[in-house]
Amino acid sequence: MVQRKGSTRVSEDAEELVRVPLQAILLADSFAQKFRPITLERPKVLLPLVNVPMIDYTLAWLESAGIEEVFVFCCAHSKQVINYLESSHWFSLPHFEVTTIESHNSVSAGDALRLIYERHVIHGDFVLITGDTVSNMSLTQALQEHKDRRKKDNNAVMTMVIKRSKPSPITHQSRLGTDELFMAIDPYTKQLLYYEDKADHLKGTLSLEKMLLADNPSISLHNDKQDCYIDICSPEVLSIFTDNFDYQHLRRHFIKGLLVDDIMGYKIFTHEIHSNYAARVDNFRSYDTISKDIIQRWTYPLVPDVQFLGNYIAKLERQGMYRASAITSPVDKLNGELTCKLPETEPWSTSEVGSGGVGYIWSICEGGHEEEWRHSVAPTSADKLTEVMQATDDDLELTTQGSNVLLPSGELVPDSNSNLSEDDDNEDSRDDSVYFEKEVEATFLRAVHENVKEDHVILEVNSLRLSYNMTSADCAGALFYSVMKLALETPCNSNSELLKNVASVITRWQKLLKSYLQSMDEEILHLLYEKDILQEDAILKWASEKEGAEESDKVFVKQSEKFIQWLNEASEEDD
Amino acid sequence: MPDVQALVNEFIIKLKKRKVEGSQATARMTAELLRSVISQQRVPYNNQAGALIDAIKAVGEQLIAANPVELAVGNIVRRVLHIIREEDLSLATAAVAGLNLSAVSDDEDDGEREDHPVLSAAAVAAAARSTLRPPSLQTLLEDMPDSAAVPQSSSSGGDSEGKSKSADKSSRSRKLKHDIIEAVNELIQDIATCHEQISEQAVEHIHQNEVILTLGRSRTVMEFLCAAKEKKRSFRVFVAEGAPRYQGHVLAKELVARGLQTTLITDSAVFAMISRVNMVIVGAHAVMANGGVIAPVGLNMVALAAQRHAVPFVVLAGTHKLCPLYPHNPEVLLNELKSPSELLDFGEFSDCMDFGSGNGSPLLHVVNPAFDYVPPKLVSLFITDTGGHNPSYMYRLIADYYSADDLVVQRRPASGN
Numbered sequence: 001m002v003q004r005k006g007s008t009r010v011s012e013d014a015e016e017l018v019r020v021p022l023q024a025i026l027l028a029d030s031f032a033q034k035f036r037p038i039t040l041e042r043p044k045v046l047l048p049l050v051n052v053p054m055i056d057y058t059l060a061w062l063e064s065a066g067i068e069e070v071f072v073f074c075c076a077h078s079k080q081v082i083n084y085l086e087s088s089h090w091f092s093l094p095h096f097e098v099t100t101i102e103s104h105n106s107v108s109a110g111d112a113l114r115l116i117y118e119r120h121v122i123h124g125d126f127v128l129i130t131g132d133t134v135s136n137m138s139l140t141q142a143l144q145e146h147k148d149r150r151k152k153d154n155n156a157v158m159t160m161v162i163k164r165s166k167p168s169p170i171t172h173q174s175r176l177g178t179d180e181l182f183m184a185i186d187p188y189t190k191q192l193l194y195y196e197d198k199a200d201h202l203k204g205t206l207s208l209e210k211m212l213l214a215d216n217p218s219i220s221l222h223n224d225k226q227d228c229y230i231d232i233c234s235p236e237v238l239s240i241f242t243d244n245f246d247y248q249h250l251r252r253h254f255i256k257g258l259l260v261d262d263i264m265g266y267k268i269f270t271h272e273i274h275s276n277y278a279a280r281v282d283n284f285r286s287y288d289t290i291s292k293d294i295i296q297r298w299t300y301p302l303v304p305d306v307q308f309l310g311n312y313i314a315k316l317e318r319q320g321m322y323r324a325s326a327i328t329s330p331v332d333k334l335n336g337e338l339t340c341k342l343p344e345t346e347p348w349s350t351s352e353v354g355s356g357g358v359g360y361i362w363s364i365c366e367g368g369h370e371e372e373w374r375h376s377v378a379p380t381s382a383d384k385l386t387e388v389m390q391a392t393d394d395d396l397e398l399t400t401q402g403s404n405v406l407l408p409s410g411e412l413v414p415d416s417n418s419n420l421s422e423d424d425d426n427e428d429s430r431d432d433s434v435y436f437e438k439e440v441e442a443t444f445l446r447a448v449h450e451n452v453k454e455d456h457v458i459l460e461v462n463s464l465r466l467s468y469n470m471t472s473a474d475c476a477g478a479l480f481y482s483v484m485k486l487a488l489e490t491p492c493n494s495n496s497e498l499l500k501n502v503a504s505v506i507t508r509w510q511k512l513l514k515s516y517l518q519s520m521d522e523e524i525l526h527l528l529y530e531k532d533i534l535q536e537d538a539i540l541k542w543a544s545e546k547e548g549a550e551e552s553d554k555v556f557v558k559q560s561e562k563f564i565q566w567l568n569e570a571s572e573e574d575d
Numbered sequence: 576m577p578d579v580q581a582l583v584n585e586f587i588i589k590l591k592k593r594k595v596e597g598s599q600a601t602a603r604m605t606a607e608l609l610r611s612v613i614s615q616q617r618v619p620y621n622n623q624a625g626a627l628i629d630a631i632k633a634v635g636e637q638l639i640a641a642n643p644v645e646l647a648v649g650n651i652v653r654r655v656l657h658i659i660r661e662e663d664l665s666l667a668t669a670a671v672a673g674l675n676l677s678a679v680s681d682d683e684d685d686g687e688r689e690d691h692p693v694l695s696a697a698a699v700a701a702a703a704r705s706t707l708r709p710p711s712l713q714t715l716l717e718d719m720p721d722s723a724a725v726p727q728s729s730s731s732g733g734d735s736e737g738k739s740k741s742a743d744k745s746s747r748s749r750k751l752k753h754d755i756i757e758a759v760n761e762l763i764q765d766i767a768t769c770h771e772q773i774s775e776q777a778v779e780h781i782h783q784n785e786v787i788l789t790l791g792r793s794r795t796v797m798e799f800l801c802a803a804k805e806k807k808r809s810f811r812v813f814v815a816e817g818a819p820r821y822q823g824h825v826l827a828k829e830l831v832a833r834g835l836q837t838t839l840i841t842d843s844a845v846f847a848m849i850s851r852v853n854m855v856i857v858g859a860h861a862v863m864a865n866g867g868v869i870a871p872v873g874l875n876m877v878a879l880a881a882q883r884h885a886v887p888f889v890v891l892a893g894t895h896k897l898c899p900l901y902p903h904n905p906e907v908l909l910n911e912l913k914s915p916s917e918l919l920d921f922g923e924f925s926d927c928m929d930f931g932s933g934n935g936s937p938l939l940h941v942v943n944p945a946f947d948y949v950p951p952k953l954v955s956l957f958i959t960d961t962g963g964h965n966p967s968y969m970y971r972l973i974a975d976y977y978s979a980d981d982l983v984v985q986r987r988p989a990s991g992n
């Protein structure tokens with residue numbers, strides 16, 4: 001319905017000249033967990049960026065860019081966001097209307113846009129932006145381009161703002177810490193033809209569809225553009241999201257979906273900005289980078305000494321130091337770079353941001369909460385952290401980043417963040433095996449305590465093996481580890497008793513082990529022997545013990561026959 | 576009152592966002608805003624001037640804080656405060672002049688008691704001012720009784736207030752406000768016509784076949800040059816482009832459109848060209864009390880070059896740019912650092928500013944200051960709408976336009992008035 005309305009409006013626009021207020025959708029949730037655990041208790045958009053909550057930069061920009069109506073979509077920590085906005089002055093500005101939309105069950109940007117579509121609040125072209133974007137660009141030209149294109153071609157549904165930014169040749173990352181982005185753009189119409197942010201750098205190749213080259217007379221492929229995550233959208237965008245209910249991510253699903261699937265014929269265009277600034281806080285590194293950009297005034301007039309918010313007064317003093325009026329203590333470790341000394345807006349009393357090569361230094365001036373607020377970005381108590389980490393064992397990203405943040409000094413080292421994504425793969429696999437082992441052990445212990453049949457245990461372990469993509473050797477290792485652990489945990493007084501325990505446990509669970517240890521056990525025995533863990537006598541004793549046992553029990557003995565034989569021979573030689 | 580508050584807030588937001596460009600526009604808008612504040616302000620029974628001053632100070636404080644770099648805001652606030660004081664004083668002295676001193680009755684004692692702290696403060700201040708400061712030309716000419724009346728004791732001032740209160744206080748209150756608004760209107764008029772008044776003097780300064788050098792673009796300079804051109808003077812203009820905003824390009828275009836012989840040079844070529852120049856004429860951002868100039872960046876270099884070659888360095892400034900503060904005052908924010916993107920393309924240099932590499936600090940810093948400070952000894956002449964002045968005369972001019980009480984615009988914390 002909105003789609004039809006939108007199309008008729010465009011056709012009548014010239015005669016009717018109905019002025020639709022310029023609207024914007026601000027997603028106050030990134031629908032990602034990159035900022036965990038600091039976002040556990042505090043929404044990302046309220047994290048301070050040079051002492052001002054991120055969302056204020058976005059709102060200030062929207063306001064100065066001439067947006068008249070903003071819908072703030074709050075999902076995670078929606079109460080906090082709404083409370084903050086209510087206490088701020090954004091609701092009271094003339095010609096700037098802020099409406100909050102609250103949702104608790106949206107898990108993606110797609111869900112959010114579908115919900116907004118249902119509300120029927122968007123009537124014309126709108127700006128789609130997340131609450132963590134900092135910009136000072138002027139929208140007039142981009143909007144005009146978008147409208148002109150719409151008049152000519154109804155399918156031009158979106159204009160994406162891009163900016164030139166060279167990626168590093170070594171890490172293939174932009175200075176904002178995002179992966180190198182490949183875009184194919186028609187140099188004349190500025191139409192976006194290809195968008196790939198997860199290119200495989202190891203292969204060093206990029207595959208373009210043949211049709212892309214066949215259909216377009218000229219094409220320019222860029223790897224030096226940065227996506228600013230500022231989109232000027234037509235109302236159709238909302239209905240596209242509603243029609244394609246599986247679209248979740250704005251870029252991964254929506255953009256790629258539209259580019260690949262040309263049945264609908266929708267087109268996306270780009271608008272490149274040159275002198276203006278636009279960037280999105282997407283990860284810890286961009287958090288750091290954008291903070292420094294603000295301190296270095298690239299975002300002018302959204303800089304600390306221009307009170308676009310009126311929260312506090314900071315002056316840019318000599319030697320390029322920002323100082324809030326409330327702070328009197330001189331800073332003596334300056335080296336001529338722009339630095340910033342401001343009071344915090346939130347519970348942290350005072351912060352000090354140095355750009356002199358140390359990343360962040362956050363010092364606390366007022367006493368009292370010193371212990372409590374040690375953490376640099378957002379304080380999260382240790383109890384809460386462990387609780388959450390246990391609750392979401394399978395959330396791998398959380399633990400990788402958790403380990404970063406839980407440095408005892410409470411300091412975030414930006415360098416480690418920049419390497420984060422590179423290490424991701426290694427850490428993933430390492431974590432995977434750790435989790436797998438834990439799962440197997442838990443399964444095994446459950447089997448021990450509840451007397452589950454061995455077949456069932458095997459089934460369970462097998463399913464675990466499949467889900468974690470492990471080999472059966474891994475299962476064997478995990479199982480053997482659990483078996484030995486069980487044996488160790490059984491209380492015992494002497495070594496011989498321990499040995500007896502081990503023997504009994506192994507005998508009890510031999511079938512289980514057998515199913516994974518096809519030919520491995522001999523080596524294991526050998527290994528154990530060589531490491532002096534098992535005494536020679538013990539093995540021989542075990543072999544002789546087994547001689548009287550049933551046929552089925554003898555599988556192990558048989559399998560390790562050679563080794564036992566060798567042991568026997570060796571002991572005879574010793575004699 | 577609420578609608579005034581809305582106006583004030585709107586203007587503050589504009590100032591904060593740096594949406595108002597140019598000191599003339601800022602000055603005019605500030606004066607208009609303050610005029611509406613005055614006209615909306617309900618004056619109390621007594622001490623109207625005090626109430627008005629408090630109201631203006633309250634608004635002025637916010638305005639100055641909104642954009643401390645734009646000194647014209649503070650200048651206009653102080654000018655308006657000065658106007659209120661002057662009008663109050665002239666009314667008071669007029670009342671004294673018409674006073675029959677013998678008529679002191681009982682009820683006046685009551686009145687005196689009420690009014691005493693209020694009025695005595697104003698009168699003492701006025702007396703102090705007139706004793707500390709040599710009487711200005713304006714007061715000498717306009718208010719002959721001023722010097723005679725004010726040095727009287729404060730009690731006599733109280734008498735006069737009591738008298739006027741009993742006699743014609745309603746008419747007086749209306750008269751005070753009316754006079755103030757009239758004076759503020761004059762101020763707005765002055766600001767609006769300052770270009771014409773300055774450019775009227777153009778022919779006296781620009782002579783036939785001279786070469787004039789200017790930097791960047793100033794509307795005052797443009798009109799000044801054009802006025803000389805209209806008076807059939809033929810001369811040439813060198814325009815330094817004024818990096819990084821390159822406003823000089825715009826000026827060159829405008830001058831050529833008016834038929835002036837124009838040469839565009841780079842800023843760095845100024846020294847090479849200065850020997851051929853007869854006079855440097857530039858605009859200013861603000862003129863400080865010591866005669867120093869806060870001017871667009873690059874002008875200090877031009878001034879030094881002009882001094883080296885003994886070329887007169889002339890600064891054009893409307894009186895609204897006259898700032899009663901000294902550049903060493905702590906509340907004067909001398910400079911504004913603009914976005915570095917005016918200097919270089921962010922995309923081209925983005926790899927130089929990769930914070931992830933090295934020790935987390937980029938090797939490249941870009942600084943883009945907006946203003947220069949030109950010390951008074953480098954300035955040969957100021958041309959304001961009241962005529963040409965030496966830098967050393969600036970403090971005198973400032974004493975005419977501002978009262979010493981207003982130099983720090985800050986409300987007294989919860990004063991008894």
